[in-house]
Amino acid sequence: xxxxxxxxxxxxxxxxxxxxxxxxxxxxxxxxxxxxxxxxxxxxxxxxxxxxxxxxxxxxxxxxxxxxxxxxxxxxxxxxxxxxxxxxxxxxxxxxxxx
Amino acid sequence: xxxxxxxxxxxxxxxxxxxxxxxxxxxxxxxxxxxxxxxxxxxxxxxxxxxxxxxxxxxxxxxxxxxxxxxxxxxxxxxxxxxxxxxxxxxxxxxxxxxxxxxxxxxxxxxxxxxxxxxxxxxxxxxxxxxxxxxxxxxxxxxxxxxxxxxxxxxxxxxxxxxxxxxxxxxxxxxxxxxxxxxxxxxxxxxxxxxxxxxxxxxxxxxxxxxxxxxxxxxxxxxxxxxxxxxxxxxxxxxxxxxxxxxxxxxxxxxxxxxxxxxxxxxxxxxxxxxxxxxxxxxxxxxxxxxxxxxxxxxxxxxxxxxxxxxxxxxxxxxxxxxxxxxxxxxxxxxxxxxxxxxxxxxxxxxxxxxxxxxxxxxxxxxxxxxxxxxxxxxxxxxxxxxxxxxxxxxxxxxxxxxxxxxxxxxxxxxxxxxxxxxxxxxxxxxxxxxxxxxxxxxxxxxxxxxxxxxxxxxxxxxxxxxxxxxxxxxxxxxxxxxxxxxxxxxxxxxxxxxxxxxxxxxxxxxxxxxxxxxxxxxxxxxxxxxxxxxxxxxxxxxxxxxxxxxxxxxxxxxxxxxxxxxxxxxxxxxxxxxxxxxxxxxxxxxxxxxxxxxxxxxxxxxxxxxxxxxxxxxxxxxxxxxxxxxxxxxxxxxxxxxxxxxxxxxxxxxxxxxxxxxxxxxxxxxxxxxxxxxxxxxxxxxxxxxxxxxxxxxxxxxxxxxxxxxxxxxxxxxxxxxxxxxxxxxxxxxxxxxxxxxxxxxxxxxxxxxxxxxxxxxxx
Numbered sequence: 001x002x003x004x005x006x007x008x009x010x011x012x013x014x015x016x017x018x019x020x021x022x023x024x025x026x027x028x029x030x031x032x033x034x035x036x037x038x039x040x041x042x043x044x045x046x047x048x049x050x051x052x053x054x055x056x057x058x059x060x061x062x063x064x065x066x067x068x069x070x071x072x073x074x075x076x077x078x079x080x081x082x083x084x085x086x087x088x089x090x091x092x093x094x095x096x097x098x099x
Numbered sequence: 100x101x102x103x104x105x106x107x108x109x110x111x112x113x114x115x116x117x118x119x120x121x122x123x124x125x126x127x128x129x130x131x132x133x134x135x136x137x138x139x140x141x142x143x144x145x146x147x148x149x150x151x152x153x154x155x156x157x158x159x160x161x162x163x164x165x166x167x168x169x170x171x172x173x174x175x176x177x178x179x180x181x182x183x184x185x186x187x188x189x190x191x192x193x194x195x196x197x198x199x200x201x202x203x204x205x206x207x208x209x210x211x212x213x214x215x216x217x218x219x220x221x222x223x224x225x226x227x228x229x230x231x232x233x234x235x236x237x238x239x240x241x242x243x244x245x246x247x248x249x250x251x252x253x254x255x256x257x258x259x260x261x262x263x264x265x266x267x268x269x270x271x272x273x274x275x276x277x278x279x280x281x282x283x284x285x286x287x288x289x290x291x292x293x294x295x296x297x298x299x300x301x302x303x304x305x306x307x308x309x310x311x312x313x314x315x316x317x318x319x320x321x322x323x324x325x326x327x328x329x330x331x332x333x334x335x336x337x338x339x340x341x342x343x344x345x346x347x348x349x350x351x352x353x354x355x356x357x358x359x360x361x362x363x364x365x366x367x368x369x370x371x372x373x374x375x376x377x378x379x380x381x382x383x384x385x386x387x388x389x390x391x392x393x394x395x396x397x398x399x400x401x402x403x404x405x406x407x408x409x410x411x412x413x414x415x416x417x418x419x420x421x422x423x424x425x426x427x428x429x430x431x432x433x434x435x436x437x438x439x440x441x442x443x444x445x446x447x448x449x450x451x452x453x454x455x456x457x458x459x460x461x462x463x464x465x466x467x468x469x470x471x472x473x474x475x476x477x478x479x480x481x482x483x484x485x486x487x488x489x490x491x492x493x494x495x496x497x498x499x500x501x502x503x504x505x506x507x508x509x510x511x512x513x514x515x516x517x518x519x520x521x522x523x524x525x526x527x528x529x530x531x532x533x534x535x536x537x538x539x540x541x542x543x544x545x546x547x548x549x550x551x552x553x554x555x556x557x558x559x560x561x562x563x564x565x566x567x568x569x570x571x572x573x574x575x576x577x578x579x580x581x582x583x584x585x586x587x588x589x590x591x592x593x594x595x596x597x598x599x600x601x602x603x604x605x606x607x608x609x610x611x612x613x614x615x616x617x618x619x620x621x622x623x624x625x626x627x628x629x630x631x632x633x634x635x636x637x638x639x640x641x642x643x644x645x646x647x648x649x650x651x652x653x654x655x656x657x658x659x660x661x662x663x664x665x666x667x668x669x670x671x672x673x674x675x676x677x678x679x680x681x682x683x684x685x686x687x688x689x690x691x692x693x694x695x696x697x698x699x700x701x702x703x704x705x706x707x708x709x710x711x712x713x714x715x716x717x718x719x720x721x722x723x724x725x726x727x728x729x730x731x732x733x734x735x736x737x738x739x740x741x742x743x744x745x746x747x748x749x750x751x752x753x754x755x756x757x758x759x760x761x762x763x764x765x766x767x768x769x770x771x772x773x774x775x776x777x778x779x780x781x782x783x784x785x786x787x788x789x790x791x792x793x794x795x796x797x798x799x800x801x802x803x804x805x806x807x808x809x810x811x812x813x814x815x816x817x818x819x820x821x822x823x824x825x826x827x828x829x830x831x832x833x834x835x836x837x838x839x840x841x842x843x844x845x846x847x848x849x850x851x852x853x854x855x856x857x858x859x860x861x862x863x864x
Contacts, residue, residue, distance in 0.1 A: 019744070021740050021741075021744065021769055022737045022740050022769060022773045022776075023737045023738050023739070023740035023741060025737075026737070052762060052765070052766070054766055054769045054770060054773070054836075055770050055773070055832040055833040055836050056773065058832055059832070082759075083759055083762055083763075087766070087836070090835075090836070090839045091818075091820060091832055091835065091836065091839075092820025092821060
């Protein structure tokens with residue numbers, strides 16, 4: 001599992017490459033830490049290369065969304081594969097992200 | 100998955116198969132019942148006869164030797180006796196003649212002056228002595244001037260016995276110059292003259308006793324000559340020889356003979372009459388190169404009495420000899436040694452023949468008697484053989500009742516072995532697979548042999564029938580108990596263990612009816628444990644007894660080992676039992692993952708080594724099964740998740756699942772496992788999570804097991820997906836996701852385990 005964070009015109013894009021399962025989530029959680037400190041910014045989670053996500057991963061996303069709301073940030077998802085989208089849809093999480 | 104009973108290659112089975120071979124061999128002879136009887140009787144008879152023959156042979160040899168020596172001695176004595184008897188007789192005759200002449204000499208000398216009186220004297224002496232054939236009173240020349248120059252009055256007995264007396268002296272019979280007359284007058288030849296042939300009269304061998312007649316002045320003036328014939332002596336000796344030869348000498352061999360020589364060793368009596376007075380024994384012996392006979396001749400002439408062993412004319416002989424007194428002769432009997440020993444040999448052979456004939460009679464009598472008296476025994480043996488044959492067939496039938504192919508599942512490694520102590524036994528086992536359920540049982544009928552075997556057959560068929568109708572082991576046992584208790588007058592009971600194993604889940608449902616607790620060896624553990632069992636009653640006694648079933652969860656790789664008490668109670672020569680401890684030790688010797696066939700083989704060998712040559716006392720049955728699911732065991736560490744992913748991936752790939760379905764299943768499994776990892780165990784507890792997978796027909800079943808706190812995820816509430824992010828709980832999604840990504844989810848709390856079963860079809864939901 002690899003992640004990258006890029007800043008582009010006030011927008012922060014975090015890309016996820018590989019499998020976000022329970023074993024990789026603690027590491028990803030640390031790598032997401034910079035996003036928690038942002039205020040009034042747009043955050044895009046690039047999932048185009050995310051192969052797999054389990055509930056641990058979803059939990060990280062959910063926490064990010066909760067925190068963003070407080071800090072006045074918007075979080076949107078990008079490049080979801082059908083499989084991943086289905087997971088987000090089924091868990092009702094899709095609605096929590098900005099389009 | 101082979102049946103072990105017929106294929107084992109350890110020591111006991113060798114013994115077993117040897118037994119079989121021997122029995123088959125024996126059975127081949129059963130139809131020839133009379134043959135068996137005959138051969139038994141004959142064998143016994145032959146043995147007795149051999150012993151008798153040996154003993155009798157030894158006796159016969161001794162008897163032969165004794166008889167030989169005894170008879171030879173007797174023959175020798177007989178010849179000796181003949182010799183002595185002849186001598187006595189001859190001496191008696193000679194003595195009689197001498198006495199007769201000497202007694203009458205006085206009368207003759209008294210009447211010496213009257214020549215005519217000599218007629219009377221001559222006639223009287225002759226008449227009174229039957230041995231004499233002639234008697235002469237002979238005077239010197241011109242003794243009686245009135246009678247002329249010669250005067251010899253000679254009395255003679257003719258063939259009719261009449262005695263005539265004549266004066267025979269004349270010019271034609273001029274005795275005055277005859278050597279015998281001159282010698283007798285000078286008394287040079289002793290009292291007996293040398294034998295001579297009577298040319299004139301009887302043409303026979305004569306000898307004459309001379310006594311001198313003296314006148315009143317004491318001068319020798321004449322002789323009394325008493326002629327005796329030696330013909331009787333010759334005849335007597337000839338008769339004796341013939342008699343002895345008839346008795347002791349067979350035809351064709353050298354005969355014994357007697358001869359007499361005088362003091363010059365001239366033959367007087369000899370079977371070859373041409374030699375008489377014509378040949379000389381000493382001369383003859385000197386003519387031979389042998390010196391032994393020379394010495395014999397000299398000894399005989401010297402008047403010795405003895406017996407001598409020497410070769411006569413090339414024949415090894417014994418020569419008995421003794422002197423004849425008065426006449427200075429010597430008599431000898433020559434006996435070939437063969438003649439002496441022949442009778443001994445003949446008698447010995449006769450005794451041998453009698454012994455042999457006796458033995459032959461004994462042989463027939465004893466054979467008949469033995470055959471008659473052993474008939475009940477041989478009948479019994481034949482009967483036993485036929486029972487044996489039937490038992491052997493029964494054994495084959497019983498063995499055929501046991502399953503040969505145990506189960507057809509890649510998740511199962513199973514093997515069994517049953518070795519009856521006798522031809523048939525009361526142990527039983529059975530293994531039947533129906534779909535994903537493996538029904539198995541092991542049992543031990545009380546008692547041994549045929550009664551137990553009958554009950555065993557009944558039990559095994561009851562089991563086969565009931566597994567078609569019942570699904571739980573307690574119901575099977577219950578129904579078997581009812582069946583077996585019915586009319587069980589002999590109260591034969593059966594200890595029984597019935598198990599039903601779900602081959603997909605490893606769930607073991609079992610019911611124990613008084614049987615020994617099976618052992619199980621869990622994966623990764625070398626130490627076997629005892630399966631917890633309810634102490635139910637054995638079946639067959641109380642039809643109304645309620646049996647309780649039990650359940651347990653087998654972890655993949657767990658081996659279950661069932662056995663009958665023939666294993667732990669196998670005894671060695673010291674009556675020590677193999678015992679539970681030894682069994683546990685033996686099980687621990689096994690390397691992990693060894694298959695059940697090797698396992699049973701190893702235990703069999705250990706028991707055989709322990710028991711040695713001691714006869715097996717009880718039926719010995721073992722059944723080992725290992726549930727071998729595709730499995731993964733994880734410790735409670737989220738870093739184990741990639742292994743989980745790998746496991747589920749490979750299961751799905753092998754089952755040909757599409758990518759989407761695979762990802763969903765991985766997700767569901769991960770969620771379930773992470774839940775367990777996070778919540779099932781107390782912190783610091785070394786918990787494990789076990790996954791097993793089974794793929795079939797477009798479907799994968801993953802079972803997830805843990806021994807943590809009981810938790811049924813199927814009862815977890817649905818999370819509210821509609822609420823906003825701020826209000827939502829971070830947890831609770833996992834179970835929802837499991838549900839969403841699988842087609843079925845079942846939970847069971849089983850024997851201390853949470854067992855969660857996830858079923859996924861090959862389609863994306």
